[in-house]
Amino acid sequence: MTAQIIDGKAFAATVREKVAAHVARLKEEHAITPGLAVVLVGEDPASQVYVRSKGKMTVEVGMTSFEHKLPAETSEADLLALIEALNADKSVHGILVQLPLPDHLDEDLVINSIAPEKDVDGFHISNVGLLGTGQKAMVPCTPLGCLMMLRDHHGSVSGLDAVVIGRSNIVGKPMAQLLLGNSCTVTITHSRTKNLADVVKRADIVVAAVGRPEMVPGDWIKPGATVIDVGINRIDAPEKGTKEDGSVKMRLVGDCHFDSCAEVAGAITPVPGGVGPMTIACLLANTVTACCRANGLAEPEGLTA
Ligand code: NAD
Numbered sequence: 547m548t549a550q551i552i553d554g555k556a557f558a559a560t561v562r563e564k565v566a567a568h569v570a571r572l573k574e575e576h577a578i579t580p581g582l583a584v585v586l587v588g589e590d591p592a593s594q595v596y597v598r599s600k601g602k603m604t605v606e607v608g609m610t611s612f613e614h615k616l617p618a619e620t621s622e623a624d625l626l627a628l629i630e631a632l633n634a635d636k637s638v639h640g641i642l643v644q645l646p647l648p649d650h651l652d653e654d655l656v657i658n659s660i661a662p663e664k665d666v667d668g669f670h671i672s673n674v675g676l677l678g679t680g681q682k683a684m685v686p687c688t689p690l691g692c693l694m695m696l697r698d699h700h701g702s703v704s705g706l707d708a709v710v711i712g713r714s715n716i717v718g719k720p721m722a723q724l725l726l727g728n729s730c731t732v733t734i735t736h737s738r739t740k741n742l743a744d745v746v747k748r749a750d751i752v753v754a755a756v757g758r759p760e761m762v763p764g765d766w767i768k769p770g771a772t773v774i775d776v777g778i779n780r781i782d783a784p785e786k787g788t789k790e791d792g793s794v795k796m797r798l799v800g801d802c803h804f805d806s807c808a809e810v811a812g813a814i815t816p817v818p819g820g821v822g823p824m825t826i827a828c829l830l831a832n833t834v835t836a837c838c839r840a841n842g843l844a845e846p847e848g849l850t851a
Pocket of ligand 1: 718778
């Protein structure tokens with residue numbers, strides 16, 4: 547069997563189109579422009595790239611982007627004061643603090659100072675609790691993107707056996723909650739799980755969120771299963787030659803060994819071009835959802851959990 551490739555790049559474009567259409571309606575019918583504030587502390591190069599592309603895509607769908615770039619030595623009090631101001635600002639519907647923060651800043655304290663209804667990353671403890679109890683929450687973007695792709699592929703995932711590999715607060719745990727909320731039978735696995743291969747082999751849906759290059763081989767996959775590969779890993783790619791400085795070029799791979807998994811699976815997301823593009827699309831979706839909720843308006847269809 548050769549798996550159907552779930553094209554996250556194309557699917558993310560359709561999500562952004564839906565967001566843009568809803569933003570246009572909010573502007574036209576209610577004179578409201580959704581606004582997303584992104585706060586970056588320090589000069590981490592990867593974070594700078596993420597923040598730039600978030601800002602660009604926010605503007606592309608017609609929303610207002612507020613970027614706050616603070617020096618690495620920003621004090622906790624100053625950062626909390628900025629978040630308090632953004633919480634009170636009616637033109638800001640979503641607030642995202644780019645992680646990781648410099649070591650002297652308490653990430654939990656900072657995230658939990660964001661107004662939960664503006665917490666478009668879904669990391670605030672209130673949103674974690676709301677999601678865990680099946681209530682209306684802001685849902686973390688990466689698992690939300692995975693769920694959207696699964697629903698698009700399967701229609702309903704009700705009754706399916708799902709195995710989530712990884713138990714992080716940003717991917718593994720919320721992913722498991724979402725699958726449970728969609729009536730899957732869910733197993734969460736992690737670094738101490740015994741017989742991981744046997745557990746994965748039972749799954750109709752495998753979501754891998756570990757951060758270990760190509761650790762899931764095709765012979766762990768049940769024939770016809772759907773494989774959602776969240777992992778983003780950089781590995782040496784000597785076949786691509788060397789860079790100007792003489793070092794070997796790199797390429798991105800997922801947590802699943804793509805070629806062997808694609809031989810067995812019914813459907814699979816590639817890396818790159820699978821889950822990755824969905825994450826920013828879902829951030830935009832969460833911002834428009836937060837804006838609708840803040841204004842007591844109907845939420846956009848197909849953009850929430
Ligand atoms: P994390 O390091 O916080 O968590 C990794 C999890 O994997 C842990 O729960 C750990 O128990 C588990 N694990 C480690 N070794 C294992 C093993 N041998 N067998 C089974 N489980 C094992 O990572 P994270 O933040 O959840 O991210 C996971 C991966 O997803 C990373 O590659 C990250 O870059 C990627 N990621 C991608 C996106 C995206 O937008 N596509 C977003 C977030 C994270």
